[in-house]
Amino acid sequence: MIPFLTILFYLYINTNLKYLKKMRPISGTLIILSVLFLWFFLIQKSDNGAQYIKLILGQETIGRVIKSKAHIRPFYYYLKQLPFTLLTLIPFFSLGIFSSIKNIFNIKKWKTIDKIAFSIFFPNFIFFSTISGKLDIYLLPLYYGMVIISLRFIEVKWPNFKYKIFKKILYINIFSFIICIVALPYYTNNYTLxxxxxxxxxxxxxxxxxxxxxxxxxxxxxxxxxxxxxxxxxxxxxxxxxxxxxxxxxxxxxxxxxxxxxxxxxxxxxxxxxxxx
Structure with a gap:
């Protein structure tokens, strides 16, 4: 779903949806279905294979999107989590995404890297926010876009100081990583299952x-x-x-x-x- 939404959104903001035909979507879909059919066929032959396939196609896919049995979170759940998962980049990302949305009507003038980063994050973030089941790890593929948005904002806003800012972010992240390693045993014993x-x-x-x-x-x-x-x-x-x-x-x-x-x-x-x- 992430590649599909990213590509479709990117082509849309470039007003180039006709390019989809050159991507041979029918041939690509047939290849994917063939691989899935072979995979499901091999699973079917194993013990409890049918139940596993039913679980994968039902509860673990459509079920988690429409009416999840676990990890049910409100629409704004990921907005609350981003400050913790992005750590030192959150102020730059917040300003960067705000600036992007503010200039959305001039998107055709954006640089290609900005369009790609926005296409990775924006449509997929909306999609994952609307589904029923939510976990932080679901957003992992989106962090490429978030990091690029953050660093590009720094590069555009403070071109003369960008490398100093990058170094400070790196040092803070290294320090935070060391703190996490030291605190991990305590956290595991006191705040996990x-x-x-x-x-x-x-x-x-x-x-x-x-x-x-x-x-x-x-x-x-x-x-x-x-x-x-x-x-x-x-x-x-x-x-x-x-x-x-x-x-x-x-x-x-x-x-x-x-x-x-x-x-x-x-x-x-x-x-x-x-x-x-």
Whole structure:
């Protein structure tokens, strides 16, 4: 989808959609379909191949676009994440994209590199913002365009100081990278599910989650077919010795409902149901 939207948008802003015919889209589509057919044919012959194909063509593609079962985020989710993922480039990117949109009606006068960068970012960012399921990694192919937009803004706005700015950005990024390496073990132990999955994997009882539908994504990692997300009125009726995974911001809802904490970090808690009711 990204190559298609990027190429189509680039040709559109160059008023050169006729060039699509020279790209032989029908021949290209047939080649792609042939490769997919061979791939699906080989998968079909393996164990659970049919279920896997159904999952890929349904839940993991169309399902994530229209009505995702996990990672459901609002339209503005990526706007909130960009300051964290772009780090030192975010002020230059913000000014650069604002300048690009402001001068959108003069786009024919833009340099080719600016058109390409804008075509990589703009249509694809809109597309990924509108789909139901959202993850930061979905935007990885767009960062080429974002970086070019940022650096081109610096180059145009401060041509005499651009190399000094580039060096400072590089030094800050290197320093930030070192900080991340040092802080990674602490972050992993206190803000991720790494230790949580280890505990749940070694449990012989039933495992549930509460107000945490995305927890189903660790089902395979803890050797379970599914991880059921329970509503509040079902907590009391869970079996003795069952484990309940909950994010700390919701722990007050279910704590002391015949439960005890067996593990807790800064973000997640595992509760064990003590007695049947």
């Amino acid at each position: 790494k230790l949580v999955t280890t505990i749940l994997r070694n449990s012989n009882g039933n495992i549930y989650s509460y107000r945490f539908p995305d927890a189903k994504n660790i089902s395979l990692e803890i050797n379970r077919k599914n991880l059921k997300d329970l509503p509040l009125d079902k907590i009391n009726s869970t079996e003795a010795n069952s484990l309940i995974l909950v994010r700390n911001k919701y722990i007050d809802d279910i704590y002391n409902r015949d439960t005890k904490i067996i593990y807790q970090n800064k973000k997640y808690t595992i509760l064990e149901k003590r007695n049947e009711v």
